[in-house]
Amino acid sequence: MAAWAKRLAGVRGVLLDISGVLYDSGEGGGTPIDGSVEAVARLKRSQLKVRFCTNESQKSRGELVRLLRRLGFDISEDEVTAPAPAACQILKERGLRPHLLIHDGVRPEFDQIDTSNPNCVVMADAGDDFSYRNMNQAFQLLMELERPVLISLGKGRYYKETSGLMLDVGAYMKALEYACGIEAEVVGKPSPEFFRSALQAMGLEAHQELCSPLLEDRVQKP
Amino acid sequence: MAAWAKRLAGVRGVLLDISGVLYDSGEGGGTPIDGSVEAVARLKRSQLKVRFCTNESQKSRGELVRLLRRLGFDISEDEVTAPAPAACQILKERGLRPHLLIHDGVRPEFDQIDTSNPNCVVMADAGDDFSYRNMNQAFQLLMELERPVLISLGKGRYYKETSGLMLDVGAYMKALEYACGIEAEVVGKPSPEFFRSALQAMGLEAHQELCSPLLEDRVQKP
Numbered sequence: 001m002a003a004w005a006k007r008l009a010g011v012r013g014v015l016l017d018i019s020g021v022l023y024d025s026g027e028g029g030g031t032p033i034d035g036s037v038e039a040v041a042r043l044k045r046s047q048l049k050v051r052f053c054t055n056e057s058q059k060s061r062g063e064l065v066r067l068l069r070r071l072g073f074d075i076s077e078d079e080v081t082a083p084a085p086a087a088c089q090i091l092k093e094r095g096l097r098p099h100l101l102i103h104d105g106v107r108p109e110f111d112q113i114d115t116s117n118p119n120c121v122v123m124a125d126a127g128d129d130f131s132y133r134n135m136n137q138a139f140q141l142l143m144e145l146e147r148p149v150l151i152s153l154g155k156g157r158y159y160k161e162t163s164g165l166m167l168d169v170g171a172y173m174k175a176l177e178y179a180c181g182i183e184a185e186v187v188g189k190p191s192p193e194f195f196r197s198a199l200q201a202m203g204l205e206a207h208q209e210l211c212s213p214l215l216e217d218r219v220q221k222p
Numbered sequence: 223m224a225a226w227a228k229r230l231a232g233v234r235g236v237l238l239d240i241s242g243v244l245y246d247s248g249e250g251g252g253t254p255i256d257g258s259v260e261a262v263a264r265l266k267r268s269q270l271k272v273r274f275c276t277n278e279s280q281k282s283r284g285e286l287v288r289l290l291r292r293l294g295f296d297i298s299e300d301e302v303t304a305p306a307p308a309a310c311q312i313l314k315e316r317g318l319r320p321h322l323l324i325h326d327g328v329r330p331e332f333d334q335i336d337t338s339n340p341n342c343v344v345m346a347d348a349g350d351d352f353s354y355r356n357m358n359q360a361f362q363l364l365m366e367l368e369r370p371v372l373i374s375l376g377k378g379r380y381y382k383e384t385s386g387l388m389l390d391v392g393a394y395m396k397a398l399e400y401a402c403g404i405e406a407e408v409v410g411k412p413s414p415e416f417f418r419s420a421l422q423a424m425g426l427e428a429h430q431e432l433c434s435p436l437l438e439d440r441v442q443k444p
Contacts, residue, residue: 130354136389139380143387157401158361165365167358171401175393179379 013049013204015195016040018064018080019056019159022073026162029067037072044074053081053198055154055188057124057169058103060084081198083153083188084109087122090187096149098122101138101172103129120149123176123184125156125169135172142180150176154188235271235426237417238262240286240302241278241381244295248384251289259294266296275303275420277376277410279346279391280325282306303420305375305410306331309344312409318371320344323360325351342371345398345406347378347391357394364402372398376410 019025022036043050052075056064061084065077084106091098091113099118100110103126110122121138142148156168173184188194199206241247244258265272274297278286283306287299306328313320313335321340322332325348332344343360364370378390395406410416421428 126354128354130357132348132350132352132389135352135393139389139393140386143380157403158365164362167354167361167397167401171357171361171397174400175389175397178396179389179393181379 010207011048013051013199013202014043015051015053015198016043017189018052018054018068022052022068023071024160024162029070031162032071032073040073040075049202049204050079051081051198051202052079053189053195055083055156057083057106057153057188058127059105060108062108063105081194081201082109083194084124086194086197087151087153087187088113090151090185091120091122096120096151098151099138099141101126101129101134102153103127119145120151121176122151122153123169123173124153125159126172127166130167130172135175139176139179142176142182148180148182150180150182150184152184152186152188155184155186155190232429233270235273235421235424236265237273237275237420238265239411240274240276240290244274244290245293246382246384251292253384254293254295262295262297271424271426272301273303273420273424274301275411275417277305277378279305279328279375279410280349281327282330284330285327303416303423304331305416306346308416308419309373309375309409310335312373312407313342313344318342318373320373321360321363323348323351323356324375325349341367342373343398344373344375345391345395346375348394349388352389352394357397361398361401364398364404370402370404372402372404372406374406374408377406377408377412 016022021033022040023030023032040050054064059067061077061080061082065075065080068075088110090096097114097116097118097120099121100107100115101121101123103124106124118141121142123138126134142150150173152169152173154168155170155173157170158165158168177184196206238244243255244262245252245254262272276286281289283299283302283304287297287302290297310332312318319336319338319340319342321343322329322337323343323345325346328346340363343364345360348356364372372395374391374395376390377392377395379392380387380390399406418428
């Protein structure tokens, strides 16, 4: 406990991952991980600033927050940093019109984005929509572009559901990278810009002390 | 022509690729590439030994040869070196029982293989059978093995069909390699053992002069 107190000295904010840290997704929405509902409540009662930083890319923030509130978490949409809104900002800044290889659940985040005559591919954790047909469509589009741009919402290898381990977007990103001979731009963790935008939203700046052990992905770094 | 004659001096055999060299696969079986039927016929009339060396992994050799004969090629099953029979030999030698992530067309090649209680995964160009569900099943099995063994029939990035470019097994191999943190064993081109087995079947040994320009994959090395 003393070691923890020392480690937390000077810490002003905490970034919390969601999937695999607060809850395990699965049938019926998923289940909270033991102690996590109370941990979030205690952090919110403390002097620390709290923000949620997720690579969730199957659900919109709205859907995710509704699910978490149903599981008992004190969380609101504007406390969540997620890759889809960050990707939308990049698309707008660079005049990119994406072909979307994504799950229907996250599609609302792209409602304001022009997807006509695509000049890039945005991929996310599409789950069952990672069919051969959909993968090949994205692949063919990239091969037709003079300068293929592939934006991936995260690069996770897999995640844990209550039913077991599930392939994440990173695996499919590697497939397209290899087939097209290109490198994807990753929006989301572990990109430093993504963390910076989360800190900005908290009104904090990055120092080593800000890195939280709770952010470590328990599933992916066993 | 003189340069060619010089290059061919001392050459005793020719290995011919099939897909993308003799024909382009596609709807209705595919179409022969201009001049290739006559080129095979001329080679067979010459003093050169001829063998067909393919990474085709969607069809059994029997099915492939029937298709090629229908397109006009002079070819028989025992002239074809293909990865599925090579993989079967490895499985038997090492006592491996595969989970098969393959296309139904190539399944007959594995008829004599014990697939109960799998202790490895064999993947091939599964086409539409590269569903998320099937990929995840192979992934979960590999993650459960103490020493995960993944055998891939080829590692092609893509191939050409009459309708356009198609993702090949290599892309999906990279997905599983990344997700599991392992390296696949590739059976088929460009593995030296695979070429050696083709040469052995011709009664020849490898010298630099044996490398045939016809073997270069026209699609994958543009």
